[in-house]
Amino acid sequence: MRIARFVVDSDPMYGVVDGNDVHVLAGDPFFQGIKTTGVTHQLDDVRLVAPIIPRSKVIGFGRTYREHAKELGNEVPNEPLMFLKPNTSVVGHGDPVTLPAFSEEVSFEGELAVVIGRICKDVPAEKAADVIFGYTVANDLTARDAQRKDPQWARAKGFDGACPLGPWIETQLTDPDDVGIVTRVNGEVRQDGSTNEMIWSVNDLVARASEAFTLLPGDVILTGTPAGVGLVAEGDNVEIEVEGIGTLRSVFRR
Amino acid sequence: MRIARFVVDSDPMYGVVDGNDVHVLAGDPFFQGIKTTGVTHQLDDVRLVAPIIPRSKVIGFGRTYREHAKELGNEVPNEPLMFLKPNTSVVGHGDPVTLPAFSEEVSFEGELAVVIGRICKDVPAEKAADVIFGYTVANDLTARDAQRKDPQWARAKGFDGACPLGPWIETQLTDPDDVGIVTRVNGEVRQDGSTNEMIWSVNDLVARASEAFTLLPGDVILTGTPAGVGLVAEGDNVEIEVEGIGTLRSVFRR
Numbered sequence: 405m406r407i408a409r410f411v412v413d414s415d416p417m418y419g420v421v422d423g424n425d426v427h428v429l430a431g432d433p434f435f436q437g438i439k440t441t442g443v444t445h446q447l448d449d450v451r452l453v454a455p456i457i458p459r460s461k462v463i464g465f466g467r468t469y470r471e472h473a474k475e476l477g478n479e480v481p482n483e484p485l486m487f488l489k490p491n492t493s494v495v496g497h498g499d500p501v502t503l504p505a506f507s508e509e510v511s512f513e514g515e516l517a518v519v520i521g522r523i524c525k526d527v528p529a530e531k532a533a534d535v536i537f538g539y540t541v542a543n544d545l546t547a548r549d550a551q552r553k554d555p556q557w558a559r560a561k562g563f564d565g566a567c568p569l570g571p572w573i574e575t576q577l578t579d580p581d582d583v584g585i586v587t588r589v590n591g592e593v594r595q596d597g598s599t600n601e602m603i604w605s606v607n608d609l610v611a612r613a614s615e616a617f618t619l620l621p622g623d624v625i626l627t628g629t630p631a632g633v634g635l636v637a638e639g640d641n642v643e644i645e646v647e648g649i650g651t652l653r654s655v656f657r658r
Numbered sequence: 659m660r661i662a663r664f665v666v667d668s669d670p671m672y673g674v675v676d677g678n679d680v681h682v683l684a685g686d687p688f689f690q691g692i693k694t695t696g697v698t699h700q701l702d703d704v705r706l707v708a709p710i711i712p713r714s715k716v717i718g719f720g721r722t723y724r725e726h727a728k729e730l731g732n733e734v735p736n737e738p739l740m741f742l743k744p745n746t747s748v749v750g751h752g753d754p755v756t757l758p759a760f761s762e763e764v765s766f767e768g769e770l771a772v773v774i775g776r777i778c779k780d781v782p783a784e785k786a787a788d789v790i791f792g793y794t795v796a797n798d799l800t801a802r803d804a805q806r807k808d809p810q811w812a813r814a815k816g817f818d819g820a821c822p823l824g825p826w827i828e829t830q831l832t833d834p835d836d837v838g839i840v841t842r843v844n845g846e847v848r849q850d851g852s853t854n855e856m857i858w859s860v861n862d863l864v865a866r867a868s869e870a871f872t873l874l875p876g877d878v879i880l881t882g883t884p885a886g887v888g889l890v891a892e893g894d895n896v897e898i899e900v901e902g903i904g905t906l907r908s909v910f911r912r
Binding site (some may be wrong): 459460463468483485487488489490491495505507515525555558562563615616618 | 808
């Protein structure tokens with residue numbers, strides 16, 4: 405099932421996307437379950453917004469793909485590298501991202517994202533599926549110049565707009581450890597990988613995040629990016645397609 | 659004025675602390691201003707909780723005191739080091755902190771904390787006072803072993819309980835750049851510094867945080883710790899007193 409968050413007139417609502425239909429839900433599916441109101445809109449008539457603004461945190465993992473670790477000149481690590489992005493960095497599908505004034509080198513990173521459905525701590529990998537609400541597509545935007553300069557990546561990965569998420573949350577993904585990730589910049593393929601190249605499984609990453617922190621419903625875990633990252637420029641149209649979920653589009657401006 | 663958040667029976671409320679009186683406020687002073695209900699409790703009869711759980715983020719600054727940078731063997735930096743702690747790390751005055759299973763070396767760091775009152779971005783230092791709701795006391799707990807091991811400090815500084823805040827928010831602090839910070843472990847003085855030893859002013863740090871991110875009402879900025887940090891053990895009672903605000907107490911357990 406595909407759960408979108410969208411605006412028709414004013415306040416955001418949740419809905420189930422079925423082809424071009426969006427069946428409006430009553431309330432917040434993270435806390436009230438899936439209850440349809442009987443109202444349906446056409447997908448073309450609504451404006452999608454970020455499917456979730458975490459009440460707590462976005463947890464990112466880095467260097468989870470061997471080839472990407474190598475392309476940035478890093479060792480393939482024994483442990484996945486974990487970092488935080490604040491909820492003020494989250495934007496939705498189609499939202500413009502203003503490149504931050506402090507950076508001349510913002511890079512795209514196409515990723516599979518996990519959306520947590522339940523409060524949890526110390527979840528073993530084999531139980532991770534129980535705490536996962538669904539999956540979405542993320543662009544883990546990173547200011548490479550700030551990343552080189554700053555010992556901690558708060559600013560490099562946490563600026564406003566640094567975490568496009570969307571277009572919606574897919575609650576059933578047959579095998580999260582075997583989905584294709586393709587990133588296109590202005591229509592040209594730049595990343596073409598699969599989560600089957602990851603060093604750790606998606607469930608392993610959920611387990612590791614939950615060892616570090618209590619996870620809350622709506623928290624998001626970014627699972628890392630395959631090889632092929634590159635810089636974005638003003639005016640670029642970046643599309644990230646994750647197999648079985650959909651395509652997240654972002655446009656960039658100064 | 660001292661704004662506390664506390665529990666009498668069930669849901670947390672806000673109140674103004676005046677000596678041993680707590681005058682209950684109607685609603686959330688961050689969004690609804692200071693309106694008293696006419697109900698008053700005695701401070702001894704209420705249980706204080708964290709004066710704010712940020713809806714977005716805790717932004718920490720490190721190496722802002724020359725002597726502390728040196729004691730950890732770091733260069734005195736040209737720029738303050740910025741990091742994030744998630745809101746799941748926040749606990750209140752008197753709350754027990756469970757030392758995380760992944761660390762044998764958790765250190766206290768007594769700090770002055772700024773609580774943001776308004777949504778803002780790119781605030782110049784000379785206007786920072788306009789966006790500050792008030793000040794509280796923080797213990798920027800840090801797992802030194804994880805900090806050494808992990809390239810990013812998400813886990814080292816972000817574990818559950820890693821950010822005790824309290825006992826309340828003081829909205830008027832005569833000179834935030836000249837307040838004493840004393841940390842006592844089991845009654846013994848371990849840190850005895852002043853914000854007048856900081857390399858940057860408090861307003862400078864607010865300005866820098868707001869260059870990196872949009873700040874939301876209730877976001878918290880930790881201004882760094884003076885020299886004298888050390889490890890905490892199970893059973894320790896750590897008290898951090900910031901002049902003009904009050905004393906934040908934390909007890910530790912495994």
